[in-house]
Amino acid sequence: MVPAAVAPLFQPVKLGPLHLRNRVFMSALTRNRAVPTNIPNNIMLEYYQQRAGSAGLIISEGILITPQGTEWPHAPGIWSTEQVSAWRKITDVVHKEGSLIFAQIWHLGRVSHPDAPEQKAAGVPVYAPSAISARGGKFRFLPGVPGYVTPTAIDDPSTLLDLFEKAAINAKEAGFDGVELHGANGYLIHQFLDSTSNKRTDSWGGSVANRSKFGLLVLERLIKVFGKDRVGIKLSPTGGYNDMGMPLEETIETFSYFISEADKLGIAYFDLVRYVEAMDAVIEGKKRGIPHDVVEIYAPLIKHAKVFSNGGFSAEEAAAAVKDGKIEGVFFGMGWIGHPDFAKRLEHGKPLDNQLDFTTLYGKYYVSEDEQRQGYIDYPAAQY
Incomplete structure (x- = not known):
């Protein structure tokens, strides 16, 4: 019997044409x-297979839509036929285990680095809405551990729309059930929205409508490929991470407009990320984020899409929010890293007793296959 405190999380939910077996979702991680070529490998396949056994919905880790100099080395991409084929193996095994998976498509904008291997291979500058560098950040795998650079302002942002559409086409070919647009955490979509x-x-700038234009046009391109009921978006209005954050009044005005307009497109869901202090940035001695209750403020504006949330939920808090009708599902992150059977443990009242190893959280930069397994696919499942 499912423990009463978490029972609301184990009611199935319909997402467009898709039927999700529970509301315990796996966030993009x-x-x-x-390693070493941005192509998903067999270790990654095993990682997703382990977690597909109990997740209602999996969002892939951020997938680069073009070679970019991310501070996260060895992030997977989806611009080549080899990458599409590798992802197809992963989506096939996720489906075999009874789960569904969306591809989170990702463009870093100004938080790329020109000296990173992927950016060099791309042969293009670090692009952003404006030539304004983000403060903070360290590229620990580059000599001298440099920070962010001043980007090149994009001459015509519409030229980037094709990249997102092609990524969606490739994601569909790779067997993903839908796509999630990464509109959070100070990456390109967020950079257009934020007046700082x-x-x-x-x-493409100035007014709220102009700053919202790029993200809305990207959503339209994704809908063109997948249909509106297989497209979602992740947003983090409280900012902080990657030097994001407008004054509170402007933040609420901007995200209220964007969310209302995106909802009119008929997309499947919004993932509203709550303020998490650990994800905030300290800039010039001050926290950068703009804490406010994203579910209370923005969820009432959403008339058509599902409202999901993310950010520091306990299972009990998540279940209470679902029961009260505030949201319809919750994305968890750290719980899934240390527990490949995270949802099953909640369902059967098993403890979350695997200790997370933070030293292996993001792997190492140039290591053997055995070392890549550590802290990734070697966390044990519970006994049932």
Whole structure:
């Protein structure tokens, strides 16, 4: 019998045409294991297979839509036929285990680095809405541990829309059930929305509507490929991470407009990320984030899509929020890293007793296959 405190999480839920067996979802989790060529490997396949056994919905780790100099080395991509084929093996095994999986598509914008191997291979500058560098951040795998650079302002942002559409086409070919647009954590979509990173004076900046334009057009491209009921978006209005955050009044105005307009497109869901202090950045001695209750403020604006949330939930708190009708499902992160059977443990009242090894969380940069397994696919499942 499912413990009463978490029972609401184990009611199935319909997401567009998809039927999710529970509301315990796996958040996108960067793990740095696509060694060494940005192509998913067999270790990654085993990782997703382990977790597909009990997750209602899996969001892939952030998938790069083009070679970019991320501070997360060995992040997987989806621009080549080899990558598509490798992802197909993963989606097949996830489906075999009874779960569903969306691809989180990801463009870093200004938080790439020109000296990273992927950016060099791309042969293009670090692009952003405006030539404003993010503060903080360290590229620990590069000599001298450099920080962020001043990006090149994108001349015509519409030229990047094709990258997102092609990534969606490739994700569909790879067997993903849908796509999640990474609109959070200070990456490209977020950079356009935030007036501290977008100082453009053309039709892509200035007003709330102009700053929202790029993200909305990307969503339209994804809908063109997958249909509106297989597209979601992750948003983190409280900012902080990667030097993001407007004053509270402007934050609420901006995200209220964007969410309302995105909801009119008929997308499947919004993942509203709550303020998590550990994800905030300290800039010039001060916390950068703008704490506010994202579910209370933005969920009432969503009339068509499912409302999911993310960020520091305990299982009991998540179940209470679902029971009260505030949200319809919750994405968990750290719980899934240390427990390949995370949802099953909740369902059967098993303790979450695997100790997370933070030294192996993101792997190592150039190591053997055996070392890549450590802290990734070697956490044990419970006995049932």
